[in-house]
Amino acid sequence: MIKSFAKINIFLKITGKMLYRGQAYHTISSRFMLYRDLYDEMEISFNSEEFQILGNFDCSLEKNTIYQAYKEILPFLNQEQKEAISHLKINVHKKIPSGGGLGGGSSNAAIFLQWVNDFCGLALNNEKLCEIGSKVGSDVPFFVSGFEMANVSGRGEIVEFYDEEALKVEIINPHIPTNTARIYEEYSKNFYKPTQENWLNLENQKILEKSALEANDLLAPLLKIHPNLNHWVKEGGFLSGSGSCFWRVV
Template identity: 30%
Template sequence: MKDLWISNSYAKINLGLNVLERLENGYHTIETGFCFIEWADRFEVTPSSRNSLTMSDEKIPIDDTNLIVKAIKLLEAEAGLKDQFHIKVEKNIPAGAGLGGGSSNAATTLRMINKIANLGLETSQLIEFGKKLGADVPFFIEGQAGFATGLGTEIEPLDLQTDAWVVTVFPGIPSSTPEAYQYCEPNAEPEFSLKTVLLEEDVEEWQYLVINDLEAAVFPRIELVGNIKDQFYEFGASYASMSGSGSSVFGIYEQDFVAIHAYDSFRKLGFEANLTRPKFSPDLGIYKKQIDTY
């Protein structure tokens, strides 16, 4: 018998995204709201004689460019990790979708290995490690909705988990994050305070007040993304937006039957889609069971 550790790695959506400034090093300062959706990858970790990674999606590389591999190497270099593991990931979150799948996987790796190997790292330490891996990683380690500023790594926990149904659709065409930022036009002084709008205004008002600055860079290059956003409103969404740098688009619905109709309609059109319940709270538990080794 040996131990098998299991956990889920959840996706996020961006509630608005203001690109404020392009820095000399090529990075950008932003502000955005983060919340979770029920789209999740499944992690299975077992002790092994050597580190190895298996992904159900064979198109995703498992070499040193993978954030899971980078997270392991970071723990070895800076946290004294000696144990070795086989990590098996059932990929459900599409890649290149603006849903933070890679960052979520990195955060899940840090959390799981910290627990399994008894590294004793506090959440604050894991967050610092996460910042070295990617802008969204600290959010996924924190595990609660929040408002991100700076490079996206500074997270203020806020109750932004929407109290409505969320339908998320992947067009099937990945979007390049570097290209989206390259072609966007930063705006240092947005017309409305994004944080104030998200906290104080009804969702029905968001379509007039909340924008994703990267849409203007992505829609001309991937026309289908803009078409799907329009389709969300035709299906009765209170608010619809591209998530992050795309290419996924989500719609927020007050009524369950309208959300389910939109979800079913997009599925019938051949798109990958997800339906998230109001006030969804991700289960970030790490569970252990024993398995036969024969």
């Protein structure tokens, strides 16, 4: 079993917009922290007639981040390696909630890329794996980096190690999956105001002194769509990413 850990966003600020591969993205300034108390487990075997992913997923195979990572790594493989991994069966025991803002899908993709790199002896460095991973999802480079905590910018592809002790937090899961595209659309339509401040230099303790609305620009559009989630803000929760899960210090 391979563990695929969750993450939280200690803060998330929108800094502007950019085009990538013909698609519009919001650029961010954020601090990611690996959350080791919550993880999916991946079991990889070679007993499948075709590339197969098993697990409690709410998307088609083609939209699965592991499958997308598989397609992106293929150009780096020789014919024998391509044949070998085309018979993989990947069984994912999902514990990270989908649509919770905890990066479960991105973490799965990153772990798969690292596994293929090791298994096939590709010797791709982290920078190259991050480049490949960024084509799959904006959060994948963070998980590839191996950092416990990092400042993340651009559309997620710029990952810089941040040296501070990890926060001790608990995750609050309201069990309301959210749609990232819809949250960003609501933000762009009604709340778009790129930050001019540099949050990357703020220590975590200073961020904890801010309000939840200040710390994550996507909280306001989330609450407009799901106003009942304001209960967890009142309970001291900070929003993670664009999902519905909150975290608070314990």
